[in-house]
Amino acid sequence: MASMTPTLTIASALSGLNIVLLAALLVVWGRNYRQFRTPLTLGLVAFASVLAVENVVAIGFFFSSDMLYAASASAQTAVLAMRALQFVALAFLTYVTMR
Template structure:
């Protein structure tokens, strides 16, 4: 596996861990409070978690994704890192 795809895989795994934590908290909050906002957050977390897990699957299972183009691979790492920062801020605020 090339370095950029390995980096993208690692960042996606970190995203998935944080999103799993967030989704667990939001589902627990939905069960406690039953508000539409917490249901929406739980659905958002679950869908984004599924997207990251599918991305990791494709990074590990198929080489044709991003077709070995270094520019595309670097772009994926940048986008995944931006997502990591966003999810990191959301995790920090949620855990407060």
């Protein structure tokens, strides 16, 4: 197993936070779908499910030694930036959904 850099450690933590936010959204959107049965809420459930799986897979890659970007500092920074942007987007979406 490769040792993780601080950049990838932060990226994996952000992926974990993204999973938590997506779980909260799945609960709300799943409840709404069971009640209203609209295609939009089903689409939101599918969106959150796919994004949650993507974050779980990303965490797996962060902890594996087979990372494609393990030796590239610029790739690690890009991964961190994308995880951070995803977290900000999910934080806004969770805030709006919970209101």
